[in-house]
Amino acid sequence: MIKNNHATYKIDDFLEDDSFLNAVKHNKQEDVDYWQNWIDTNPANLPSYQAAERQLRLLLSSSRIQANPQFLENLWTDINHTLEINQRARSRVIKLRIITAAAVFIGLAVSLSLWFFNSTIEVKVPYGTRKQIRLPDGSEILLNANSSLRYARAYHWKNNREVFLKGEGYFKIRHGNKFIAHTTHLNVQVLGTEFNIKERRGMTRVALIRGSVAVTGNNSSTVTKTLMKPADLFSYEESSKMAIKTKANPEVYRAWTENKAIAENSTISSVIIDFEDIYGQKIILENPALGKRIIDGVVPMGNKENTLFVIANILNVRIENRGDTIILKTRK
Numbered sequence: 001m002i003k004n005n006h007a008t009y010k011i012d013d014f015l016e017d018d019s020f021l022n023a024v025k026h027n028k029q030e031d032v033d034y035w036q037n038w039i040d041t042n043p044a045n046l047p048s049y050q051a052a053e054r055q056l057r058l059l060l061s062s063s064r065i066q067a068n069p070q071f072l073e074n075l076w077t078d079i080n081h082t083l084e085i086n087q088r089a090r091s092r093v094i095k096l097r098i099i100t101a102a103a104v105f106i107g108l109a110v111s112l113s114l115w116f117f118n119s120t121i122e123v124k125v126p127y128g129t130r131k132q133i134r135l136p137d138g139s140e141i142l143l144n145a146n147s148s149l150r151y152a153r154a155y156h157w158k159n160n161r162e163v164f165l166k167g168e169g170y171f172k173i174r175h176g177n178k179f180i181a182h183t184t185h186l187n188v189q190v191l192g193t194e195f196n197i198k199e200r201r202g203m204t205r206v207a208l209i210r211g212s213v214a215v216t217g218n219n220s221s222t223v224t225k226t227l228m229k230p231a232d233l234f235s236y237e238e239s240s241k242m243a244i245k246t247k248a249n250p251e252v253y254r255a256w257t258e259n260k261a262i263a264e265n266s267t268i269s270s271v272i273i274d275f276e277d278i279y280g281q282k283i284i285l286e287n288p289a290l291g292k293r294i295i296d297g298v299v300p301m302g303n304k305e306n307t308l309f310v311i312a313n314i315l316n317v318r319i320e321n322r323g324d325t326i327i328l329k330t331r332k
Contacts (some may be wrong), residue, residue: 006038006043007043007044007045008045009045009048009049010045010048011048011051011052011055012121014048014049014052014053015052015055015056016121019031019034019035020035020052021056023035024053024056024057025056035049119153120150120151120152120153121150121151121152121153122148122149122150123143123148123149123150124147124148125143125144125145125146125147125148125167126145126146127145127146127278127279127280128145128278128279128280128304129145130142130143130144130145131143133149135151135157135161135163136153136157136158137157137158137161137174137176138174139161139171139172139173139174139179140171140172141163141169141170141171141172142169142170142257143167143168143169144167144168144169144170144256144277144278145167145277145278145279145280146167146277146278146280147165147166147167147168147169148165148166148167149163149164149165149166149169150163150164151163151164158177159177161176161177161178161179161180162179162180162181162182163180163181163182164182164183165181165182165183165197165199166183166184166199167198167199167200168196168197168198168199168200168256168277169181169196169197170194170195170196170254170256170257171190171193171194171195171196171197172194173190173191173192173193173194173211174192175191175192176191176192178191179191179192181197182218183197183199183204184199184204184220184238185204185217185218185220185221185223185236185238186204186206186215186216186217186218186221186223186234186236187215187216187217187218188206188213188214188215189213189214189215189216190211190212190213190214191211191212192211193208193209193210193211193212193213194208194209194210194211195207195208195209195211195213196209196253196254198253200273200277201273201277202237202238202239203235203236203237203238204235204236204238205233205234205235205236205253206228206233206234207232207233207234207248207250207252207253207254208228208229208230208231208232208233208250209230209250209253209254210230211230212227212228212229212230213227213228214226214227214228215228215234217243221236221241221243222241223236223243226243226245228245230250231247231248231249231250232245232246232247232248233245233246233247233248233253249262249264252264255298256274256278256301259300259301259302259303260298260299260300260301260302261274261298261299261301262297262298263295263296263297263298263299264296265294265296266294266295266296267291267292267293267294267295268290268291268292268293268295268311268314268315269291269292271295271299271311272285272291272311274301275301275304275307275308275311278301279304279307280324281304281324281325281326282324282325282326283311283325283326283328284325284326284327284328285315285317285328286317286327286328286329286330287317287330290315290317290328290330293314293315295314299311308326311328312328315328316330316331317329317330317331318330318331
């Protein structure tokens with residue numbers, strides 16, 4: 001069955017797809033058949049597929065270039081034999097063209113190889129969606145809406161396990177070499193664990209689910225090294241540059257991975273802020289005092305309309321849409 005998400009693939013997406021690599025690089029029949037069926041659907045982004053295939057085949061061929069002495073000797077013998085039957089002036093031109101063409105090809109192959117092995121991968125998740133990322137070592141990160149993640153390609157990953165996060169991500173890191181998750185103001189260092197990082201609206205929070213991590217500041221902050229244990233919550237406020245470690249219910253900070261928000265003696269304003277960060281729409285309360293209402297319980301967050309319906313019923317208000325803004329109006 002053809003997967004719909006391939007219709008939006010760009011060149012980098014194909015190059016990072018295991019099934020695509022198996023088809024082109026390893027010629028696995030199951031994957032070859034799959035992509036041939038996909039091509040037969042005449043997708044709009046077929047040129048991107050073809051460009052990715054050309055790049056990968058060029059990279060694969062460049063990796064096998066080895067200057068075999070006997071091959072080179074035979075090659076130049078053939079070239080010289082051909083040149084001897086032509087005028088000497090013309091032979092110099094032909095030889096120059098051969099050398100130039102070879103240099104151009106090798107230069108292009110080397111440039112593409114350097115780009116492939118030294119470039120980074122960046123994943124951006126738009127409003128209203130989430131994306132599961134599987135890192136080269138098998139670690140997994142679930143990115144929340146309105147978030148991005150950047151990391152090195154597999155060639156450098158083994159000795160450089162680090163990612164750069166903006167937004168919110170839930171991490172399941174396999175044991176191995178040192179792993180560091182960077183945010184704007186904090187570095188979270190682990191060996192293998194499960195934790196959540198949320199960087200929104202000038203506040204960064206690290207919630208540890210299991211294992212252990214060490215949180216430090218980077219060049220933009222002066223946070224001292226802090227060790228965390230399960231159920232610890234580390235918070236850093238950008239404006240005041242204040243950092244504090246407290247205890248918290250881990251389920252509150254992993255609830256979004258199950259499309260819900262857990263409110264524990266929280267204001268409805270905190271739920272509204274989560275809604276805005278996930279769906280990209282501003283909510284305005286006609287009566288601002290309603291935002292201070294305290295609630296306890298579970299609020300569904302997997303569907304925009306359902307979440308709005310729950311909030312409106314809690315506050316007993318009407319929903320009025322005005323473009324990208326939602327007004328919650330008091331019922332008369």
